[in-house]
Amino acid sequence: MHSAFKVIKPVDMKYDDASWHYGGNFPKDSPPEFGGTHIALMLKRCFQKGWAGELHLQESRDDVEKVIRGEKSATEFLFQWCDGKFTDEDLTEEGNAFVGVYYGEDGAFLQDYGSAFGAEL
Numbered sequence: 001m002h003s004a005f006k007v008i009k010p011v012d013m014k015y016d017d018a019s020w021h022y023g024g025n026f027p028k029d030s031p032p033e034f035g036g037t038h039i040a041l042m043l044k045r046c047f048q049k050g051w052a053g054e055l056h057l058q059e060s061r062d063d064v065e066k067v068i069r070g071e072k073s074a075t076e077f078l079f080q081w082c083d084g085k086f087t088d089e090d091l092t093e094e095g096n097a098f099v100g101v102y103y104g105e106d107g108a109f110l111q112d113y114g115s116a117f118g119a120e121l
Contacts, residue, residue, distance in 0.1 A: 013096070015039075015103055018084035032084070033075050038113050039086045040074035042103055043067075047074075051095025053088075056081065 022035030044067055046052070052064045060081045066072035078084060088096050103109045 013088040013100075014085060015088075015099055016086040018078070033079060036075055036078050036084050038110070039084075040078045041113070042099065042109065043078055043082075043086060043090060044074035046091055046095045046099065049095065049098075051092045051098070053091045053095070055089045 016039045018032060018036030018039060020035075021038075022030070022032040026035060047064055047068050052061075056064050060077075063072055063077055063081065067074050067077050078086070082090060091099060101107055
């Protein structure tokens with residue numbers, strides 16, 4: 001006899017939070033939004049791929065489209081709609097599968113970001 005197991009998605013998986021970056025050793029003359037620049041870049045790319053989560057499609061669809069078209073900065077979106085946080089609610093299942101590997105602790109995102117922008121992270 002086989003039993004069926006229901007796969008339960010982790011609740012409120014937080015990938016990143018701008019406050020983790022603008023707190024502590026952060027240039028005093030820089031606005032907190034600078035701590036979310038790398039997060040916003042990933043968020044915009046995910047939106048471009050069609051991975052905007054249901055939450056954003058229901059509550060902020062117009063702004064998602066503006067981010068995709070470059071009419072609104074992804075950093076502004078991140079702070080307006082996500083409170084500077086990047087979580088699993090921001091993305092579709094496919095987007096979360098990608099971000100979980102590429103952006104996660106062992107992922108290559110920060111290394112790629114540093115290489116692209118000439119920063120050592």
